[in-house]
Amino acid sequence: MNDTIQSVIRSNAAITAIGTYVPERILTNADLEKLVDTNDEWIVQRTGIQERHIAADHQFTSHLCFAAVQNMIERYNVEVNDIDYILVATSTPDAVFPSVASQVQAHFGIENCGAADLQAACAGFAAAIQLANGLLLSGAYRKVLVIGAETLSKITDYSDRSTCILFGDGAGAFLMESSDDGSGDVVSMYSITDGARGHQLYRSSLASAIGDHAIHANGLIVQNGREVYRWAVSHVAAGVKQLMTRSNLSAADIDWFIPHSANMRIIEALCERTGFTLDQTLSSIQRFGNTSAASIPLAIDEAVKAGTLKQDQLMLLYGFGGGLTQAGIIIRWSL
Numbered sequence: 001m002n003d004t005i006q007s008v009i010r011s012n013a014a015i016t017a018i019g020t021y022v023p024e025r026i027l028t029n030a031d032l033e034k035l036v037d038t039n040d041e042w043i044v045q046r047t048g049i050q051e052r053h054i055a056a057d058h059q060f061t062s063h064l065c066f067a068a069v070q071n072m073i074e075r076y077n078v079e080v081n082d083i084d085y086i087l088v089a090t091s092t093p094d095a096v097f098p099s100v101a102s103q104v105q106a107h108f109g110i111e112n113c114g115a116a117d118l119q120a121a122c123a124g125f126a127a128a129i130q131l132a133n134g135l136l137l138s139g140a141y142r143k144v145l146v147i148g149a150e151t152l153s154k155i156t157d158y159s160d161r162s163t164c165i166l167f168g169d170g171a172g173a174f175l176m177e178s179s180d181d182g183s184g185d186v187v188s189m190y191s192i193t194d195g196a197r198g199h200q201l202y203r204s205s206l207a208s209a210i211g212d213h214a215i216h217a218n219g220l221i222v223q224n225g226r227e228v229y230r231w232a233v234s235h236v237a238a239g240v241k242q243l244m245t246r247s248n249l250s251a252a253d254i255d256w257f258i259p260h261s262a263n264m265r266i267i268e269a270l271c272e273r274t275g276f277t278l279d280q281t282l283s284s285i286q287r288f289g290n291t292s293a294a295s296i297p298l299a300i301d302e303a304v305k306a307g308t309l310k311q312d313q314l315m316l317l318y319g320f321g322g323g324l325t326q327a328g329i330i331i332r333w334s335l
């Protein structure tokens, strides 16, 4: 079936390795019951989340990236010294600058390498793959490391029961290389942004307003859960359908659907509206919570480790969140 699928964009990018890492410390729903007025049944029913991994006080996003890349090196025996660009998708960099990507470059001693962080919140990993495809296609770069990594626990308000139940920490890395035969794994891509709704989900920084909307300038995640939920099940579902239409594909043509693991109820609603079955869908929500830019690679790596993914299968990856923004790609799994 997949041999007949034609790419609708140009790509010469092959995915050649994957690695992931989550911190050791686990925060269960029972632990959260001690922090806020909530309970396991409510959290599981509304979100599907059972536990999340939380970084230690001294562990920051760069450290999670180092561990994910190390995991990739050990499993796939890949060379990293000749990587020529590092892109890290994150909303929780250790510092605004230097970038997390530059810390990854330094940690592995990669000599001739560009580095930049990409901030597209929960759409970050899919957006970074889109950009990596362009970097490789330009011919200026041959080996790009793409990482989605977060320490959301550092910016979560553990006194707000409607947000602190959701978020966790983790990192996932893909190595993408120019393929020798010039054919690529990225079949299609799509993005759409609704910045007018930016105030519905944010983490403040310098300003105290987003557009005309005054915001809480406390540096922690603030969201209007109901509004984000409504946007996700309507606008994100429409975005997924748009990506499939542009690719001349339906859910039946695609082997795996990997939406951002925001919440199990959102994933179920997206499946219902786009034609994917839950059996076709990979998520990392149950064990890791919402890990923003890390959630898609974490979900994929769970399936890789379980032996579920097969070479040449088609996957639709779809990130969405703060912005509010969406980024989707259809890729062929080549590992």
Ligand code: COA
Residues within 6 Å of the ligand: 037, 038, 039, 042, 043, 046, 047, 122, 161, 162, 163, 165, 223, 224, 225, 226, 228, 229, 262, 263, 266, 290, 320, 321, 322
């Ligand atoms: N435990 C128990 N009760 C809680 C609770 C918790 N952790 N959080 C909120 N509640 C209460 C509310 O206070 C409210 O009580 P009230 O009716 O007495 O006022 C009730 O539960 C319903 O609140 P509501 O906000 O309508 O819940 P919900 O069904 O919308 O679920 C979310 C809340 C956050 C789980 C849901 O809105 C959601 O998933 N939104 C999307 C968030 C998201 O995915 N963000 C990231 C996108 S990338």
